[in-house]
Amino acid sequence: MANINLSQSSLERKKHEFGAVFDRSIVISLSLLAVSFGSFLCLSIYDSMLRNRITLLDEDIAAQMANLDGESVDRVADFGERLKNIDMKLSDKSVSPQDMFATIEKLMVIGVSLDAYKYDMKTKTLSLKIVSADFKGAARQVMALKSHEVFKNVTVGTILKADDGSIVSNVTVSL
Amino acid sequence: MNVKILFFPLSITIALLVSVFYVKPEIATVMANHAIWTEKQNIDENVAQKTQNAIDLGKNLDVNKENEVMVRRYLPDMRDDDRIIDSINFFATQSGVTLASMKIDKVAESTAGSVPASDQTMPAPKALSVTVTAVGTYEGIRDTVARLSHMDRFQDFSTVSLDRATEAQSLGQSNVLVGTLAMNFTYLPKVSAQGNPSLPILSSNSFDFGVVQKLKQYVSATVPPMESSASGSGNPFLR
Numbered sequence: 001m002a003n004i005n006l007s008q009s010s011l012e013r014k015k016h017e018f019g020a021v022f023d024r025s026i027v028i029s030l031s032l033l034a035v036s037f038g039s040f041l042c043l044s045i046y047d048s049m050l051r052n053r054i055t056l057l058d059e060d061i062a063a064q065m066a067n068l069d070g071e072s073v074d075r076v077a078d079f080g081e082r083l084k085n086i087d088m089k090l091s092d093k094s095v096s097p098q099d100m101f102a103t104i105e106k107l108m109v110i111g112v113s114l115d116a117y118k119y120d121m122k123t124k125t126l127s128l129k130i131v132s133a134d135f136k137g138a139a140r141q142v143m144a145l146k147s148h149e150v151f152k153n154v155t156v157g158t159i160l161k162a163d164d165g166s167i168v169s170n171v172t173v174s175l
Numbered sequence: 176m177n178v179k180i181l182f183f184p185l186s187i188t189i190a191l192l193v194s195v196f197y198v199k200p201e202i203a204t205v206m207a208n209h210a211i212w213t214e215k216q217n218i219d220e221n222v223a224q225k226t227q228n229a230i231d232l233g234k235n236l237d238v239n240k241e242n243e244v245m246v247r248r249y250l251p252d253m254r255d256d257d258r259i260i261d262s263i264n265f266f267a268t269q270s271g272v273t274l275a276s277m278k279i280d281k282v283a284e285s286t287a288g289s290v291p292a293s294d295q296t297m298p299a300p301k302a303l304s305v306t307v308t309a310v311g312t313y314e315g316i317r318d319t320v321a322r323l324s325h326m327d328r329f330q331d332f333s334t335v336s337l338d339r340a341t342e343a344q345s346l347g348q349s350n351v352l353v354g355t356l357a358m359n360f361t362y363l364p365k366v367s368a369q370g371n372p373s374l375p376i377l378s379s380n381s382f383d384f385g386v387v388q389k390l391k392q393y394v395s396a397t398v399p400p401m402e403s404s405a406s407g408s409g410n411p412f413l414r
Contacts, residue, residue: 036190036198043201051210052399057215064222068229068377069370076232077368079243080376081297082250085363087386089329090393097335099322118336 082138092096094121095150095175104128107148115168126151126173131166135159150175198365226370231380242387249390250329252365259360262326262398263307270318272311275353279306297366302359304333309354310340316354322396323358333357 067073093102100119104126108114116129132138138159146154157170236243256279267274280303309316320335340351368374 015317016211026184029183032190033186036193040193040197040201043198043205045203047201047208050205050212054215057219058214061215061219061222064219064226065370065372067226068368068372070368072233072254073229073368074366076229076236077374077376078252078366079236079246080232080374080382081366082246082363083382083386084376085300086246086250086329086390087383088282089304089331090386090389096324097332098317098324099337101320116336116338118334119332120334121332122334166386 022085064118094124097121100126102149103150107141107144109137109141112137124175126175128171128173130169130171131162132169133166135167138167142169145171145173199222211292222372225374225377228377228380229368232376232382235381239382239384239387242384245327245387245390249327251362254301254362255360256303257327257401258398259303259305261401262328263305263323265398266322266326266396267307267311267319268310270311270315270322272309272315272319272354275308275310277308278306280306289381298364300361300363302361303361305358307354307356307358309356310351312350312352313337314350316352322358323356325393325395327394327397329361331359331361333359 010065097119104114104117109132112130112132114128115131118127119125120127130138130141132141138156142154142156144153151173153174155172157172159167159169162168189310214364259279261279263277297323313320316337320332323330324332334355334357336355337352339349340353
């Protein structure tokens with residue numbers, strides 16, 4: 001085995017190893033470039049698809065909105081709004097004028113009558129001109145009004161003696 | 176050979192530059208567009224549902240024409256002075272009350288009656304302010320008020336006042352009163368959808384006709400229809 005050249009085989013081995021590493025680095029480089037450019041390409045294609053879909057959706061939405069603008073839809077919207085307004089009115093819990101009449105009729109004391117009556121539904125006040133034979137009758141009438149749960153505040157204004165001797169009281173009631 | 180040695184670092188640099196200046200911004204753009212696409216899909220579904228609801232509501236009205244007529248008669252879309260005058264006169268006469276005067280004021284432009292506009296995009300209801308002076312007994316005026324409250328017309332009382340009729344008192348008729356009734360007759364100008372999918376009514380596919388049933392129970396006083404009796408005579412001053 002005198003003719004075996006050991007130094008030459010190690011040199012070839014080194015060259016071979018160097019070549020293998022160099023080839024790996026080329027593969028890695030090409031892979032990195034492929035991944036980066038490939039990613040960009042795929043994202044661009046997907047973005048383009050998304051934009052197309054958005055455009056189609058915009059067209060579809062516009063077409064459907066056009067369907068909501070016409071006589072038949074106006075009729076529906078008009079009727080719905082009327083129904084809503086009527087429902088709000090029917091749900092109003094304010095004391096109605098006829099209910100107020102009924103309440104006052106029940107609360108009138110014997111011997112006392114009214115000379116004037118005014119029910120203001122906006123300010124929720126009732127103004128009465130009460131006529132009684134004496135001051136006691138007026139006081140009883142005010143007490144009767146105070147006894148009702150709907151009347152929050154009963155205030156007496158002027159109390160005068162009329163020419164015929166009757167007592168005229170101005171009373172204001174808040175609801 | 177030198178090129179081959181430089182290739183690896185060069186390719187890393189190029190890959191990095193492409194990633195930072197192209198891939199990363201593109202990712203952000205794709206995400207933003209994806210969010211827009213998702214939102215538009217939701218809008219599209221919503222509008223499709225509303226459109227279908229509008230069709231269903233139209234069919235709902237077609238099979239409830241009687242209710243539709245009643246609602247439009249109760250809350251009309253324009254002022255109807257003639258009907259108001261005729262109704263008040265009819266109810267007063269039925270109750271044995273004499274009408275002394277009737278005043279119809281200009282339409283109130285702001286929110287009318289007790290009902291404000293239900294939606295800012297909807298037209299506001301308007302009202303005709305009517306003040307009536309009636310002479311009769313307490314029972315008669317009270318009945319007139321009750322009939323007017325339950326007539327088949329959207330109206331609200333502002334004030335109701337009763338005073339003793341001084342002239343009648345001097346004649347010994349102490350039961351005769353003068354009633355002053357101030358009312359608002361509301362009407363609602365025609366409403367248009369204007370292609371608006373966010374109208375509350377389009378959230379449902381059927382109307383709540385329970386309101387109409389409540390209305391039928393509430394309305395107890397109706398007036399016979401009035402017919403036009405224009406004579407077409409030549410001289411309008413001829414009595």
